[in-house]
Amino acid sequence: MTKTPDPAARIAALRQQLDEASYRYYVLDAPTIPDAEYxxxxxxxxxxxxxxxQLVSPDSPTQRVGAPAGSHFAQVRHAIPMLSLGNAFDDAEVLDFVRRIGDRLGRERLIFSAEPKLDGLAVSLRYEHGRFVQGATRGDGFTGEDVTANLRTVKAIPLKLRGSGWPDVLEVRGEVYMPRAAFEAYNQQARLHGGKVLANPRNGAAGSLRQLDARITAQRPLAFFAYGVGQVEGGALPDRHSQVLRQLRQWGLPVSDLTKVVEGAEGLLAYYRQIGARRDTLPFDIDGVVYKLDDVQGQREMGFVSRAPRWALAHKYPAQEQSTTVEAIQIQIGRSGAATPVARLAPVQVAGVTVTNATLHNADQIKRLDVRVGDAVIVRRAGDVIPEVVGVILERRPKGTTPWQMPRHCPVCGSDIVREEGAAVWRCSGELSCPAQRKEAIGHFVSRRAMDVDGLGEKFIEVLVDAGVVQGVADLYRLDLDLLLQLRLVTSAQTPEGFLRAAREHLASGAYSTLEATVARICGKAGAVPDTWQAELLRAGLPAFDWNRKKIASKWAQNLIAALDKSKHTTLERFLFALGIEHVGESTAKALAAWFGDLALIRTLPWPLFKRVPDIGGEVARALGSFFAQAGNQQAIDALLQRGVVIGDTHPPSALLRQGLDLATLLVDLEIPRLTRIRAESLVKALPEVDDILQAGPEALVGAGLPQDTAAALIQWLREDDHAQLLQAAGAALKQLDAITPQQATGQAGPLSGQTVVLTGSLEAMTREQAGAKLEALGAKVTGSVSKKTSFVVAGAEAGSKLTKARELGIEVWDEARLLEFLAGQRA
Structure with missing residues (x-):
């Protein structure tokens, strides 16, 4: 037999829970339960x-508005209490609210002022003779905190009222809030720089106003809306609430333009639904709407209950925050390879939508929040923003949970997941081979500055990949005229019916019947057509078409096949850029091609050797190493070569490489802790081979001239993360380079050898790319930024900041006429 709960015990427990929640929310600015649960x-x-x-007590949460003022702010006694509002959660409660007012006032026609209920922090602004003199939080409704200095930093709050006619004392009441866009931007910067991430815009507003240092508040993107008045002395205000708000706006106080005068319960509910439909697109968070009897005299007659006015009501929307449980944490790979951790949740209703997944942004955010599988968490969904986990309810953490760790391998392709030093984002290094990155990789591969395949647009790529026709960049070279025409027929059709009408022109009756049955199977009933019907149709396979050339244009398909065939004959720099390696842009690809000259060599080099190329540092070198270390990427390159891609400008490595082909330089490039250039040279003098270093113990290393702490750091480094194998592989590659690199440069140096040139502005006789190629052919290094190392700048029309900087640094500037004269002289 179930025991009936003791009401007194349950009331005591509820009071304790609510008091604790209020303390954490109002005093600590660290809420532990969502609003809906409160x-x-x-x-x-x-x-x-x-x-x-008989169990009601004066200290019950039902008898007060909020929490006591914090002790670190001076207290402000409100001349007129700032009471909270009663809540309605369904239409019936709103109808009852209107009925009660009508019965008490004896009126059939009731006019209300309706406004959005902002999710921020309620404040009171005291103006004396039009000047802002004091600002306070609501606190417990009777006593708040003096936050005047902080409120003065909110630009939306006027320090002096506009116009004239204001009362001697005017207490304005309103809400300080943080706009959504500003909140997201603030958190994005916090995540990037390891700062404190705000739980939600309301928490951000409350925490900002309760900073002891007003300079911190001034850095927060706060806004304000007025929604009413409190104490008024030495003057009068209009007798309708809507007119009071209009007057406040004329005096320079911001008032929401969503405020509206409506009639009766029908008007209130229509307003609720109208604002609800716009809720996700509003620039600020709201948790409901507020109804106020517009007649101020009627408000006085209605009066108050213990904690709320009888003439006003808050009609709440479904909560934007709820608590649920983390069932798993998985990695989601984006189109660019970014690895985003996602929490898989026990289903929960948030803002009227069932949420089962929520983003955790990145590994640093998980560490800051300490989210673990099994945790009870607070999930937030606001507008179109992806649901996110904003906090952990530590009191509910089950025993035995362990901190989460980023997996080592991509869940999609199995490639290594890597993180650049100092970066927040982890990435899958299987750029070419990872299905999650396939569309992005193909789009980059065919772009103009890469393989330059004109005619293969984003829509075609989407359908080709989704249909499984193209599973990697090499599959592009298997496309034929028939498949491309089918693709055009499918992608240009808006509906399955439209596709069938177009296809009928090119199929015999039997083949058409087969196609019709395939379409019916994929699309099912009318009105239930899947968004992916085009890709599914291609995946299912189409019958052989007998193309009616009068009914379909094929020139574009012939041009695309010609463009694909032409792209097979390319240069090393274009090919390297087309691979889409992280951090490898056109200039880096060009440098790699110039210095190493051969794809077969580049794809086998350990990452430290890439640092031999000027302007390539550790970050880019590691990205290159990670890319070529993935078997899937190597297989993709092999497939491209097997499909007939030919690199026509292969050449031996540059003789300039010889300046760094020594073991001491390699040791420095490996970034071994404490191993400076001088110490590396001393070590190599005593131990000239890689095997010597690998086999040396602490005594031998110290005997080779290393300090004891450096010797210990080297030994520790060799024990970690396969560093010993890396050193061995890099040493072998060093010897290979030494054997194939010419002793000296062949041919004559160009007239611009050793000079760095920057192009800016627009040229008339040629493009900047064409001009850059001509200058590079004469030995120049063309870069995109001006520095003290720049030899001269070529400035075309409308040159901007680069020209300004060149003049500031005293660098020589050529106009287009001088460039053309110089180039003509080199041809003579």
Whole structure:
């Protein structure tokens, strides 16, 4: 037999929970439960106290508005209490609200002022003779905190009222809030730089106003809306609330333009639904709308209950925050390879939508929040923003949970997941081979500055990949005229019916019947056509078409096949850029091609050897190493070569490489802790081979001239992360380079050898790319930024900041006429 709960015990427990939640929210600015759960507990307490009035006590959460003022701010006693509002959660409660007012005032026609209920922090602004003199939080409704200095930093709050006619004392009440866009931008920067991430815009507003240092508040993107008045002395205000708000706006106080005057319960509910439909697109968070009797005299007649006015009501929307449980944390690979951790959740309703997944942004955010599988968490969904986990309810953490670790391998392709030093984002290094990155990789591969395949647009790539026709960049070279025409027929059709009408022109009756049956199977009933029907149709396979050339244009397909065939004959720099390696742009690809000259060599080099190329540092070198270390990427390159891609400008490595083909330089490039250039040279003098270093113990290393701490650091480094194998492989590659690199440069140096040139502005006789190629052919290094190392700048029309900087540094500037004269002289 189930035991009936003791009402007194349950009331005590609810009060304790609500008091704790209020303290953490109002005083600590660290909420532990979402609003919806707080509201549910409060309503349960109200119902119990209504059923057992003898158990009501003055210190119950139902008898006050908020939490006591914090002790570190001066207290402000409100001349007129800042009471909270009663809540409605369904239409019936709104109808009852209107009925009660009508019965009490004896009126049939009731006019209301309706406005959005902002999710921020309620404040009071005191103006004396039009000047802002004091600002306070609501606190417990009777006593708040003096936050005048902080409120003065909010630009939306006027320090002096506009116009004239204001009362001697005017207390304006309103909401300080943080706009959504500003909140997201603030958090994005916080995540990038390891700062404190705000849980939600409301928490951001509350925390900002309660900073002891107003300079911190000034850095926060806060805004303000006025929604009413409190104390008024030495003057009068209009007798309707809507007119009061209009007057406040004229005096320079911001008032929401969503405020509206409506009539009766129908008007209130229509407003609720209208604002609800716009809720996700509003620039600020709201958790409901507020209804106020517009007649101020009627407000006085209605009066108050213990904690709220009888003439006003907050009609709440479904909560944007809820608590649920993390069932798993998985990695989602984006189109660019970014690895984003996603929490798989026990289903929960948030803002009217069932949420089962929420982003955790990155590994640093998981560490900051300490989210673990099994945790009870607070999930937030606001507008079109992807649901996110914003906090952990540590009190509910089950025993035995362990901190989460980023997996080592991509869940899609198995390639290594890598993280650049100092970066927040982890990435899958299987750029060419990872299905998650396939569309992005193909789009980059065919772009103009890469393989230059004109005619293969984003829509075609989407359908080709989704249909499984193209599973990698090499599959592009298997496309034929028939497949491309089928592709055009499918992608240009808006509906399956439209596709069938177009296809009928090119199929015999039997083949058409087969196609019709395939379409029916894929698309099912009318009105239930899947968004992916085009890709599914191609995946299912189409019958052989007998093309009616009068009914379909094929020239574009012939041009695309010609462009693909032409792209097979390319240069090393274009090919390297087309691979889409992280951090490898056109200039880096050009440098790699110039210095190493051969794809077969580049794809086998350990990453430290890439640092031999000027302007390639550790970050880019590691990205190159990670890319070529993945078997899938190597297989993709092999497939491209097997499909007939030919690199026509292969050549031996540059003789300039010889300046760094020594073991001491390699050791420095490996970035071994404490191993400076001088110490590396001393070590190699005593131990000239890689095997010597690998076999040396602490005594031998110290004997070779290394300090004890450096010797210990080297030994520790060799024990970690396969560093010993890396050193061995790099040493072998060093010897290979030494054997194939010419002793000296062949041919004559160009007239611009050793000079660095920058092009800026627009040229008339040629493009900047064409001009750059001509200058490079004469030995120049063409870069995109001006520095003290720049030899001269070529400035065309509308040259901007680069020209300005060149003049500031005293660098020589050529116009287009001088460039053309110089180039003509080289041809003579």
């Amino acid at each position: 509201d549910r507990l409060l309503r349960e307490l109200e119902q119990l106290e209504a059923a057992h009035p």
